[in-house]
Amino acid sequence: MSTVYDCGELADRAAGLAAASGAVRAGRIVVLPTDTVYGIGCDAFDARAVRGLLEAKGRGPDMPVPVLVGSWTTVDGLVMSVPRQARALIEAFWPGGLSIVLQHAPSLAWDLGHTRGTVMLRMPLHPVALELLRDVGPMAVSSANKSGFPPAVTAADAVSQLGEEVSIYLDGGRCADNTASTIVDLTGPDPLVLREGAVPVQDVRDVLGGQVEVAR
Template structure:
């Protein structure tokens, strides 16, 4: 049975954040508001929880899950190294709607899908998401929708698609235009925009001071 908490009400917000943190630690799923669209999240280091997330979305490991973090410094413990280009993007766009793909630290015991040794990391610009992430640590998070369906811009849209597969829903109000984050891959010789979303390619190139290619 799932529970919805209205984060516009201070007491409900506090109770909801506590319930969501407990659910994540127990390997259950939560839905959270972010600065792009609503996300469905779990403990990034729990294989069973990530598998439950993929099952709730009705998609397989061929579409791996990204990771949200609650601070700049968290990324240092997740990746093999943080190159200068990543630092520039973090300083320019975090917290915000830009995701960075890097080689993950080989010592980490996680399975986010068929990532080929990489991880996509983002720090969202949303107070509810950040407060939860600072309590739980890194979370595996994907858009709160079933595969092939529109991403949820409200908690009601998320509940319609995901139902009781999710233990806790945190209602942060409408997310606005459901524009996804921009994804920049820094695992190759040159930066590559895999998906142009809320942050324009030109802004990425300006922050890096180099020409940036686009996938496809």
């Protein structure tokens, strides 16, 4: 049975975060608010939980699950190296609506889908999400909707699509900005914007001060 916690109420927020932390550690999936849209998430290192997340969305491993982190320093343990360009983008836009694709550390025991050795990382600008992430560590998080349907901008939207497939819903109110994150791929010779979203391409160019391509 699913439980929805109103994170606008102090006591309910504390109970919800405790329940969500316990669920994630037990290999279950939860729904959490972010600064863009609601996310469905689980322990990034629990391959079975990630498969459950994909099944709940009705999606296959051909679309890998991004990873959310609760601090800048977490990134150092997840990737082969953090290039200068990545650090510049992190300092400029994290926490916030910018996702960065990097080569992940080959020693990590995770299965996020068909990633071809890469991982997409973001630090969200939402207090509930950050508190959960700082408690449980990196989480595999995708938008909280069935594949092909609109992303959830309220907890009720997520419940209507995902229902009992999710054990805990953290209700942080309506998302302030339902624009998806901008995605910058730093695995090639030049930065490549895979998707323009919350952060304009020109802002990325201003920070990196060099050649920035945009995927067509």
